[in-house]
Amino acid sequence: MLYEQLIINAAVLGAVFTLFALGLSLTWGALDVLNLAHGATFVTSAWVATSVYSAYELPLASAMLVGILTGGMIGVVADLVAFKPIRLLITNKRQAELSMVAATIGMGFVLDRIIGRATLDQVFSFPARAFPYKDFHIFGARISNIEIIILVLTFLCAVLLNLWISRSRQGMAIRAIAYSAKIPPLLGIHVDRMSAATMAIGGMLAGLSGTLMTVWVSGMAVSTGHSFLLKGFAIVVLGGVGSIRGCVLAAFILAFAETGIVAFGAGNLRDLAAFSLIVLILLFRPQGLFGTRSAMRA
Amino acid sequence: MLNFFSSNEILLQTIAVFSLLAFSVQISLRAGAFSLAGVGCWAIGGYSLAISDRHDMHPVIGVLIGIVVSAIISYLLALLLVRLRGLYLGMATIAFNQMVGIALIHGGDFTGGELGIYGIGARISTFQLFAVLALVSFLLWALERGMLGRAYNIVRDDEPLAASLGIDSESMRRFAFVLSGAVGGLAGALNAMMLGIVSPTDADFPVIVIALTMVIVGGYHSWLGALIGAALIQWLPIGLQSFGIEGMSEWWSVVYGLLILFIAVYMPRGLLGGLQRLGSLMARRHQDFREA
């Protein structure tokens, strides 16, 4: 067991976690939505990508793009079908929060069943020769080209997302919505549009994470979505809702913790890492590492 | 009539047990605490019964142990968590549930590891189940009327107002938390008797989702909503099949998902809330007729 190999594996896992969790953090932070359909979005996008690849013989990159866009579309549909009407119809904040969570559960059910049926509850992936794997050797460990791509893409996404949120007008609008529900309309911000945009981006990140994961491990199933969902929440809570830095850091912490636990033999305690993390953080530092939003009652 | 009961006995028993689980979530939500820890207590209650059964204790003792252990753990949890707001509390309780599951897997011979405990000898009759259900319903009803009912509504809806009226919100929420755990433990113990087995997956995500959705669909403002939700959700897969729609057994979870989605958006107070609104609309219509 080479430590360097473990580090690379953990890093790539961390990268995939990061993409997934960024989408979750964005919607939680900006829209106060616990998107329990994020995992289903992740799986659905991957499945669409693999199906489209096989059915239409597209180049892999195009198929992946389709997957990403699928994720984005699911996000937008979720916003139109659930979040927008809830914003309109339900004025009590706490009730709205609960309803939005419940709505995402419902949507998750629907997607899970559809994909589960389509895949006959089996693992699915891209065909074996879809991706031209090529290994490189650094520091005595093996890293494949897909792994490098994942790391690079994640880095780019994190940086771009950070720039966009902090510098662009839409980014600032999203931060305004996260801060208050009443002020943005007064500033001329279209809450509906920003909400749809946020959900689209969150969905696309899930889609990107899903398609990359499918290529990397050559296997994805509906259950992977559930597993990622739980871990995604652990990451967002650890990193601090709405903080990109926190999200990235937390994703890597979790990935390294998990990889370490598995490597050192306590494999079946692997999931314990995520949950213990959630509880400990919520007890002692509910706002996470870099969080800005208040998690406590007055 | 008797035919109906005997052929649907399992369904009725399941409804009774899951109604209690739904109650445990409802109690908390009604007090404004988004806690799903009742599900973890469901597992704890079930295992308490299973383990005490293994030691040849009377089932009533087993159930009581389940309730007491759940209540104590919930109290400790409440001390730690009750200042967390909204979604964060929800997350923490979900994490707690998962940790219960993991603890059960690693409990060695005491908890039967990954397989759980099977062959529970204690049994309970449908009548007894419904008697318990009626009793707990009564207890919850008492919590929803008069002064406590008014106070809990305010604790849920408007905390500063509650404080300005002299209401100790934290203490009331803590009480709801503990009661929620106790009822969850009771539900789990009865479930163990009904099924004869307990397993570490009893505190897992699927149970959490069912518990939450029963309450959302039925309406979380009242125990009656939770009951309605439980009955509907447990009946749904069977009911859909009996409509004879082609392939319904495969797709019932899609119907389920759409139902939850629809109710969450358009009927935030659940089916009960919808029925109440309908009732008051009709009452007003009737009144208009009389005044005309």
Next chain:
Amino acid sequence: MHQVIERDANREMIDMQSEPLLNVTDLTVNYDGVVALDHVSLTAPAGQLYGLIGPNGSGKSTFLAAISRHGKVTEGRLEFAGRDYTGEPAFVAARLGISRSFQTVRLQEDLSVLENAMVGADHHRITRPVIFNWLRLVRNRREEAECRETALSALERVGLVDYKDQFPSSLSYGMQRRVEIARCLASDPKLLLLDEPTAGMSPAETDDISELLMGLRDSGLTQILVAHDLSMIHAVTDHVFALNFGKLIAEGNSVDVANDPDVRKAYIGVADEE
């Protein structure tokens, strides 16, 4: 109808003698560097209707929040009827007898007017832990009837007992405000804090509230009223405190305070009072 209250020399002497109901010493509230209240000290003997005025941002709401313990206190001491309650949470302050209304009306929409008032009357029973209130069905029935009576008489005091079975949504804003005051009254308070109770009301509604408050004062209820309507302040209050930038800049009867040069300076741009 505007009345100017004549200063009653006898009454002033009585005031000086009664023990202060509220004693605020060096109250300072600091929000991350912004000093909302700066070493405010004042005493408020019982039985008076006090006004609290000041331009926007002067700290009036912060003051009410601090003394009702809804807002934080950075420094200083708060005493109510001789008891130091500076560190207590809001619900304890309420149980001591400090009742407050908020800037916006906060009635329960799904409860009737009577039920909303009963919420206030629950005040005394709610101090018991839930478990003691839960299953005492017989006792609860009796106490519920008493609660109802208390609520009804509170509604009578504000003149709304005929509306007892209606719901807040069918009442005018002024009436909703009165229901809120009834709710406060049902809790038998010793000090009533009113944060802009007549904001957004018509002159007629404002007069109704003014008369109500004066009536309450006459029957012995101590009140602190935050208002922007200076004519109402003149008409209704016995003693006024003026804040600016978190400091107490003047106090006295309303006419003197209105003429105080510091107060006039604080209100630059405001036209002459009547």
